[in-house]
Amino acid sequence: MRPKRRQPAIDFQRFELRCALPYNGLRFKARIAMFRLHLFVCTQQKPEGAPSCSASGSLSVLECLDREIQARGLAGEVQLTTCGCMGLCEEGPILVVYPDGVWYRRVQATDVSEIVASHLCGRRPVERLAWTDAAARQAMSLEHAEKFRATMAARDKAGTLPDRLHQIIRGYMPSRCLLTAIELDLFTVVGNGATAEQAAAAIQANPRALAMLLNALVALGLLTKNGGVFHNTPESARYFARGSKDNHRDGLLHTANIWHRWSNLTEAVRLGAGIPVERASTPEWTEHFIAAMQYNAKERAPAVVAAVGTAGIHRILDLGGGSGIYSIAFAQASPNLRCEILDLPQVVPLTAGYVERAGVVSQVAIRAGDMLQDDLGSGFDLVLLNAICHMFSPQQNLQLFRRARQALSPGGRLVVQDFILNPDKTGPLHAVLFSLNMLVGTGSGASYSEPEFTYWMTSAGFTDVCRINLPGPSDLIVGHAP
Ligand SMILES: C[S@@+](CC[C@H](N)C(=O)[O-])C[C@H]1O[C@@H](n2cnc3c(N)ncnc32)[C@H](O)[C@@H]1O
Numbered sequence: 001m002r003p004k005r006r007q008p009a010i011d012f013q014r015f016e017l018r019c020a021l022p023y024n025g026l027r028f029k030a031r032i033a034m035f036r037l038h039l040f041v042c043t044q045q046k047p048e049g050a051p052s053c054s055a056s057g058s059l060s061v062l063e064c065l066d067r068e069i070q071a072r073g074l075a076g077e078v079q080l081t082t083c084g085c086m087g088l089c090e091e092g093p094i095l096v097v098y099p100d101g102v103w104y105r106r107v108q109a110t111d112v113s114e115i116v117a118s119h120l121c122g123r124r125p126v127e128r129l130a131w132t133d134a135a136a137r138q139a140m141s142l143e144h145a146e147k148f149r150a151t152m153a154a155r156d157k158a159g160t161l162p163d164r165l166h167q168i169i170r171g172y173m174p175s176r177c178l179l180t181a182i183e184l185d186l187f188t189v190v191g192n193g194a195t196a197e198q199a200a201a202a203i204q205a206n207p208r209a210l211a212m213l214l215n216a217l218v219a220l221g222l223l224t225k226n227g228g229v230f231h232n233t234p235e236s237a238r239y240f241a242r243g244s245k246d247n248h249r250d251g252l253l254h255t256a257n258i259w260h261r262w263s264n265l266t267e268a269v270r271l272g273a274g275i276p277v278e279r280a281s282t283p284e285w286t287e288h289f290i291a292a293m294q295y296n297a298k299e300r301a302p303a304v305v306a307a308v309g310t311a312g313i314h315r316i317l318d319l320g321g322g323s324g325i326y327s328i329a330f331a332q333a334s335p336n337l338r339c340e341i342l343d344l345p346q347v348v349p350l351t352a353g354y355v356e357r358a359g360v361v362s363q364v365a366i367r368a369g370d371m372l373q374d375d376l377g378s379g380f381d382l383v384l385l386n387a388i389c390h391m392f393s394p395q396q397n398l399q400l401f402r403r404a405r406q407a408l409s410p411g412g413r414l415v416v417q418d419f420i421l422n423p424d425k426t427g428p429l430h431a432v433l434f435s436l437n438m439l440v441g442t443g444s445g446a447s448y449s450e451p452e453f454t455y456w457m458t459s460a461g462f463t464d465v466c467r468i469n470l471p472g473p474s475d476l477i478v479g480h481a482p
């Protein structure tokens with residue numbers, strides 16, 4: 001008979017939990033460290049105009065709490081968690097501290113130091129902010145729940161479009177505002193502060209129209225406005241303005257470019273392939289495309305090197321290497337390793353620039369060619385296909401895997417990285433949307449599922465095919481050449 005599970009005895013004051021864990025019929029005593037205090041900050045968002053904790057500034061409160069908790073070395077004993085609406089929205093931001101059962105209302109970022117010093121450190125709740133009238137709290141919460149149910153019932157009866165559908169339908173509006181701002185290099189122009197007229201003069205735009213866009217960017221939380229002067233938020237200055245080391249503008253211009261392809265989605269679905277857009281053949285398009293690939297792979301490249309390892313690898317063939325980021329990462333991980341990148345002629349000069357800037361010219365060779373047709377060479381220990389298969393049809397991929405197999409030495413590996421669909425192809429969302437990105441952008445590309453990758457691998461003669469999950473949206477499929 002299985003032993004009966006005993007309820008854990010929680011002694012919050014001593015920050016630990018003692019419980020009896022049933023395991024294979026034996027019972028072990030476990031002592032698990034627990035948090036002394038648990039903080040809940042409501043970060044619920046509501047439709048514009050409706051009162052909510054997030055609209056009253058709970059995200060800044062959360063950020064300040066996190067900072068202050070870290071700074072005072074309390075992270076191991078105080079757990080900070082976000083939570084949804086508690087029906088007290090008019091009194092927000094709401095913060096609850098357990099096990100003390102202290103409810104704070106209308107907390108602002110400027111109150112955080114006092115709460116942390118007095119309550120979290122000194123166990124003395126801040127009386128001026130504590131909401132001690134439990135009956136009033138409960139009444140407000142119940143009234144709110146009742147109103148909410150009545151509103152939902154009335155909307156349902158009237159056949160009103162639900163907010164979730166509204167958000168999907170109008171999702172392009174905020175996206176388009178930001179992409180246009182990036183195209184106009186507005187965040188650089190706003191710099192340390194500019195009026196709409198000054199910004200319009202700098203980029204030769206219409207002042208009335210630009211003011212409308214700048215105001216929308218303020219509403220989206222991407223700029224601030226003070227006395228008619230617009231400023232970058234710290235986030236916008238960091239990611240979108242020239243001069244910042246984390247500026248992603250070059251790569252994001254690729255997203256702005258593919259917007260034009262996505263506007264043809266309806267036609268592409270009718271025809272079964274993307275409609276060519278004129279701007280796609282320009283050198284600027286290619287430059288932004290490769291920059292976007294480089295930004296996307298910055299975090300992934302070290303993860304791929306760690307997952308694949310460098311032991312026993314002397315020669316790597318990096319097909320469609322783009323910015324060369326994976327070859328560069330392998331070369332930097334092992335000085336004796338040599339890589340060969342094969343890419344299209346128009347990309348090769350860009351690849352050469354990236355390889356040179358990384359200082360690995362002696363280890364990384366670059367060759368112009370077509371991976372579907374040209375000789376791939378032989379004797380490689382590793383063939384890389386990072387973000388490649390989604391450009392091609394299933395037949396082309398099968399052919400490509402066979403060609404990769406020929407290029408490998410016995411015991412070599414083919415490493416494929418891509419957004420991998422579930423077997424029924426309805427998820428994950430990023431892979432499903434990316435499949436449409438390939439529909440509008442290529443003749444026969446798509447996202448593919450693990451069974452499809454495995455089928456191409458085994459049909460091409462690879463053995464021990466396995467999937468390696470990486471942090472982030474893409475994973476590896478690895479096959480061994482016998
Ligand atoms: C999506 S990017 C991936 C780049 C790189 N592997 C990465 O993950 O960052 C696809 C790359 O394949 C290259 N490419 C496309 N078709 C090719 C072909 N037929 N032969 C060689 N390279 C090709 C493109 O120029 C581009 O650099």
Ligand code: FES
Nearest residue numbers: 042053085086089
């Ligand atoms: S939004 Fe925070 S309590 Fe309702």
